[in-house]
Amino acid sequence: MNETASESGTPSDVFAPAEPAAARAGREFAALARIDRRHAASEPQRRRHVNQPMITPHEAVALTVALAANPGLLAEGEEDVDRSDLVAALTLVARMRGDLDVLEESLLSIAHGRGLTWQEIAFGLGLGSTQAARQRHERLRGRVAGG
Secondary structure (H helix, E strand, O other), X not given: OOOXXXXXXXXXXXXXXXXXXXXXXXHHHHHHHHHHHHHOOOHHHHHOOOOOOOOOHHHHHHHHHHHHHOHHHOOOOOOOOOHHHHHHHHHHHHHHHHHHHHHHHHHHHHHHHOOOOHHHHHHXXXXXXXXXXXXXXXXXXXXXXXX
């Protein structure tokens, strides 16, 4: 029996293990596309969870990184990212990480509460076992409760 060739011209073997990083990247793109299509198709939908007159820590850090890495994004007359901007962004990283812990712990609790198995949760997180997913949830719960 002949090996079949993929579109890229390289042989494909249905019995070869999948490349985990490529599979994860594909799932991440599909996840973003799904949530965007279903819940963030318009600007008002995209911004409805943000009721703040000020930029969020995540947005501030992401913006600082983007502008520092690519000064061509600066608007005409906008000042370059300086040392103080970088220190300010670094100051926000711990807050950003804490906010992410709260979001992840909430999502894990909601997912499990709605009947997702630890195996499904582990798959979604890219973890190798149900035990790893449970342990992650416990660690997050401890950090969020202690925070």
